[in-house]
Each structure stands twice: as C-alpha cells, then as structure tokens.
Amino acid sequence: xxxxxxxxxxxxxxxxxxxxxxxxxxxxxxxxxxxxxxxxxxxxxxxxxxxxxxxxxxxxxxxxxxxxxxxxxxxxxxxxxxxxxxxxxxxxxxxxxxxxxxxxxxxxxxxxxxxxxxxxxxxxxxxxxxxxxxxxxxxxxxxxxxxxxxxxxxxxxxxxxxxxxxxxxxxxxxxxxxxxxxxxxxxxxxxxxxxxxxxxxxxxxxxxxxxxxxxxxxxxxxxxxxxxxxxxxxxxxxxxxxxxxxxxxxxxxxxxxxxxxxxxxxxxxxxxxxxxxxxxxxxxxxxxxxxxxxxxxxxxxxxxxxxxxxxxxxxxxx
Numbered sequence: 001x002x003x004x005x006x007x008x009x010x011x012x013x014x015x016x017x018x019x020x021x022x023x024x025x026x027x028x029x030x031x032x033x034x035x036x037x038x039x040x041x042x043x044x045x046x047x048x049x050x051x052x053x054x055x056x057x058x059x060x061x062x063x064x065x066x067x068x069x070x071x072x073x074x075x076x077x078x079x080x081x082x083x084x085x086x087x088x089x090x091x092x093x094x095x096x097x098x099x100x101x102x103x104x105x106x107x108x109x110x111x112x113x114x115x116x117x118x119x120x121x122x123x124x125x126x127x128x129x130x131x132x133x134x135x136x137x138x139x140x141x142x143x144x145x146x147x148x149x150x151x152x153x154x155x156x157x158x159x160x161x162x163x164x165x166x167x168x169x170x171x172x173x174x175x176x177x178x179x180x181x182x183x184x185x186x187x188x189x190x191x192x193x194x195x196x197x198x199x200x201x202x203x204x205x206x207x208x209x210x211x212x213x214x215x216x217x218x219x220x221x222x223x224x225x226x227x228x229x230x231x232x233x234x235x236x237x238x239x240x241x242x243x244x245x246x247x248x249x250x251x252x253x254x255x256x257x258x259x260x261x262x263x264x265x266x267x268x269x270x271x272x273x274x275x276x277x278x279x280x281x282x283x284x285x286x287x288x289x290x291x292x293x294x295x296x297x298x299x300x301x302x303x304x305x306x307x308x309x310x311x312x313x314x315x316x317x318x
Contacts, residue, residue, distance in 0.1 A: 003065065122301060168241060
C-alpha cells in the first residue's frame, strides 16, 4: 500500500511518501498563514506534488492521504475536534473535501502521538508487542496507548492521548489544558523556561544567559552547573512518576519514548526503567522501557497501519 502521509506540527509539516513499512521520500515544509491551517494547505499540497515529481509518481498511484494532527481528532468523522491553541480554524475545515479536490484521494486523520505509536509498533521499537504506551517528549508531552493491537480511542477521542496531562503536583502551575500541575506544565519544552526561572539561584546559573530549552539544559548540566543539574533531576523524576501513572492506567508491556528530547535518550530511558521497576505494581513481570527507533519519521510510518485499523473497524461495524 502506497500513501501520502503528513505529520503536522505547530510550525512545520513533514510530507512523506510511504509504502507499507518504508518511507520512500520526505520533505519538511514551513507552515505559514499566521497559525491557520486553511492558509497552510496549499503549501502542503505543493510539498506532496514535489515528492511525487521526484519519485515519478501520479496522485492516482496512491491509496489515500493520512494526516497526523497535533490535537484531538475524531477519526470516524475525519475531522479535528480540538486544537488547544494550535490551528484554531482546523475544526471548521473539511479536510476530506480538500484531499478529494487536490489529490482525488480519500483521507484519514488521527492524533500525531497515536500516529507515532502506530509507526513504532509497525516498524520500530514496539514491533511484535501489542500492549504498548508511547510518550513523546518535546514542546509538549504527547502520549498514546495500544491495547491488544488496537489504539485506545474512547467515546470522545481522548482516551490514551492525554498522558502528559496527568497531575504531578496538586500545587503546581496551571497548564494550557486548564488543569493544575500536569507533567506538561512542569517539564515540557514550553514550560521549561518557567520551571528554570523559579529555581533557587537561577540568576547565577549558566542557564540565565542561555535560551532555555532541553538542549541548553543538558549542556549546562554536563558542564556541572548546579541549577541545571537540579532542574534536570526534577525533569527525570516527573517523567518517571508520569511513567508509573501510565503503566498503572494502561497495563503496557512496553513503554516507548520519542520526541526531540530523546537526543539524550539513554539518560532518560535508563532513569525511567529503574524507577518503573521499583515503583509499579506489575506482578506479571517488568515493563520494558525503550527509546523510539524511527525518530521524526514515526508519525509518517503510522499511516498504513492506521488505514488498516480503520478499515477493519468499518468492516466490523457493517
């Protein structure tokens, strides 16, 4: 099966041509249009056209178009439900009509973290395991759960994908989702500057002269900066405590970590693996913690298994 696959981030999109478990070619396109998805769609269309030209393919050679979207999605209706301040026009867009008009192809859409999990399950770190939770550490903290080889969806399309919004502190900061003390509001990319700025003696830290992100945090910690070391240790503790909550909630055999922060993945995986082994109630055995293998391609490679799962569900309904 050959599909056009789109992994849609907040400031850029990755277009890809996927055939079964292989990514044949991809291209990153910058999103313009003041945060409006409707204004960005012509850029995406052109990105796919460029890839097809390079591969000497026509749109008619493809089975369909698949979008991994950074928000809540109703995949049966093939629409965006909620965006949490990203692409706020998306719930009002008829993306099926766009795909038919521009490519003559049907469209499937799913949450981007679920797409990444499907990719890792189909062709990466979770291959061969049907009970898996994936966590993506980046600007936010994404998540998805696979149980018995099927994505956990829920009546309102929220099940399994809000793991980054499990409360870690009852007296914590307000999160973008409206809750208090979420893992994301404590130690995600967008909240890290706030966490660092409140840390004791931050003003005398190496971090005070840096653009604060996880790259600078790990670099300053490697240099022995006390504040950076303290914040990094706090991040590891929150990620690990969040992992315990995910294990107790979804009963996975494998826990996969992906996202931009995983450039320092060995530190994170080893810490979380040790913490989970000591603090989870799993009498059946030990949850295995792994780093994602597919990197930024995971979401694109989730396209084929998403179509297969959706078509199985449709057949069962009939």
